[in-house]
Each structure stands twice: as structure tokens, then as C-alpha cells.
Amino acid sequence: MVYNWLNIEQFCLLCDERCDPEHSLCGACEADLPWLGPQCMVCALPLPAAGLICGQCLKRPPAFDQVVAPWRFDFPIDSLINRFKHQSRWPLGRLLAELLARHLKHLFNEDLPRPSALLPVPLASKRLRQRGFNQARMLADWLSPALRIPVRNELLQRTMDTPAQQQLDAAGRRRNLRQAFALPDKKQLHDQHLAIIDDVLTTGATAEALARLLKRAGAARVDIYCLARTPKPGD
Numbered sequence: 001m002v003y004n005w006l007n008i009e010q011f012c013l014l015c016d017e018r019c020d021p022e023h024s025l026c027g028a029c030e031a032d033l034p035w036l037g038p039q040c041m042v043c044a045l046p047l048p049a050a051g052l053i054c055g056q057c058l059k060r061p062p063a064f065d066q067v068v069a070p071w072r073f074d075f076p077i078d079s080l081i082n083r084f085k086h087q088s089r090w091p092l093g094r095l096l097a098e099l100l101a102r103h104l105k106h107l108f109n110e111d112l113p114r115p116s117a118l119l120p121v122p123l124a125s126k127r128l129r130q131r132g133f134n135q136a137r138m139l140a141d142w143l144s145p146a147l148r149i150p151v152r153n154e155l156l157q158r159t160m161d162t163p164a165q166q167q168l169d170a171a172g173r174r175r176n177l178r179q180a181f182a183l184p185d186k187k188q189l190h191d192q193h194l195a196i197i198d199d200v201l202t203t204g205a206t207a208e209a210l211a212r213l214l215k216r217a218g219a220a221r222v223d224i225y226c227l228a229r230t231p232k233p234g235d
């Protein structure tokens with residue numbers, strides 16, 4: 001083909017098959033990802049049927065309005081996220097962010113309201129020093145141009161290094177989390193629709209603590225955008 005030399009060949013990041021130059025995954029690998037399927041309309045917990053709210057959200061409605069997560073935290077998404085986070089594999093993080101952006105654009109076209117800002121979950125400074133980067137911030141920086149929504153890092157800050165959550169009971173964890181974050185400029189939050197960006201939603205405790213803080217400061221709506229959801233809290 002005459003124009004072939006213009007095309008940069010693209011290979012699927014998962015199976016090495018040649019794929020569409022616009023994408024980093026071939027169609028087969030993309031279809032095989034652990035797409036979340038039927039889920040709680042509030043917290044995205046996988047459920048047997050669509051359009052329902054899970055028992056926990058009914059009993060104790062969370063402070064956040066809606067969780068958006070395209071995938072279950074299962075193979076190969078779990079391994080992609082771990083390699084991005086712990087082996088600094090940026091292209092994998094970027095690929096996941098691109099797919100999340102596409103998923104969100106689709107939902108915005110349906111009926112999901114667009115937030116006015118993206119707020120990455122800040123990392124404790126000790127962990128930031130160990131890892132050298134904040135994966136939530138990187139995801140937000142990749143999502144922002146694709147969605148045309150600004151990242152507002154400065155609105156949400158980490159105040160201190162909290163003790164490891166595993167050693168605490170549920171009440172201790174909530175207390176621990178509430179004290180871990182600060183909002184330096186509450187006026188900016190008034191009546192805003194904000195989206196918190198994180199990589200994986202597990203117990204939802206961090207999301208809940210942040211959403212509650214933001215709502216108390218006057219935010220009108222708080223959504224959580226993340227890559228993956230664990231099947232059950234704590235799994």
C-alpha cells in the first residue's frame with residue numbers, strides 16, 4: 001500500500017497482535033476484559049441484576065452520589081494496575097486511563113452529569129516518597145484532556161501520614177481517614193459537582209470519607225471515578 005509507510009504499527013499491549021493504530025488493545029483483548037456488568041447504582045458493587053441499589057447503600061446511604069468503575073478487580077486488570085502502580089509501567093496506566101475516559105464519555109452521552117473538576121485522591125507523603133508518584137494524580141492528568149474537565153489538585157490535601165489502616169477496627173479506620181485529609185479552599189467547593197479519582201475501590205472507606213468532607217464543605221454532588229471495583233468490600 002502506498003501510504004503504509006506513514007502508519008506507525010501498533011501492537012496490542014496484552015497479546016502482541018497487530019491492532020488499530022488508534023488503540024493500544026486489540027478488539028479481542030478489550031472484549032475479554034472483566035467488564036463490571038450489573039452493579040449497585042450507587043457504589044458499583046457487582047449485583048445479580050441491573051438497576052438495583054445494594055443492601056449496604058440502602059441501609060446506610062453513602063456521602064458520594066455514584067461510583068463509576070468499568071471493571072472488576074480481576075485478571076488482567078488487577079495485574080495491569082499493579083504493574084502500573086508498583087513497577088512504574090506508565091503505558092499501562094495511560095491505556096487504562098484512555099479506556100476509562102472512553103467509558104465516561106459514553107456515560108456522559110447517556111445521562112451521567114458532567115463534573116466541574118477532577119480531584120485525585122492525594123497520597124500520604126511517606127508513600128509518595130516511597131513510590132515517587134501518585135497514581136491517582138497521573139490518572140486524573142490523563143483523563144482531564146480526554147474529558148475536557150480540569151484537575152484541581154489544590155482543593156484536596158493530605159494532612160498527615162496515617163497509621164496503616166489494616167491495624168484498625170472499622171470505627172478507628174473512619175476516624176483515621178477523616179483526619180487524614182484537608183480542604184484548604186472550601187469556598188471553591190460550594191455548589192460544585194466534583195469527581196474523585198482513584199485507581200481501585202475496595203471498601204469504599206476513603207471515598208466515603210472524602211465525599212463526606214466535600215459535602216460538608218458545600219459540594220452539591222460528589223462522584224467517584226476509578227478503574228476497578230473489588231467484588232465485595234474487603235475482598
Ligand SMILES: [Zn+2]
Nearest residue numbers: 012015026029
Ligand atoms: Zn490483544
Ligand SMILES: [Zn+2]
Nearest residue numbers: 040043054057
Ligand atoms: Zn451499593
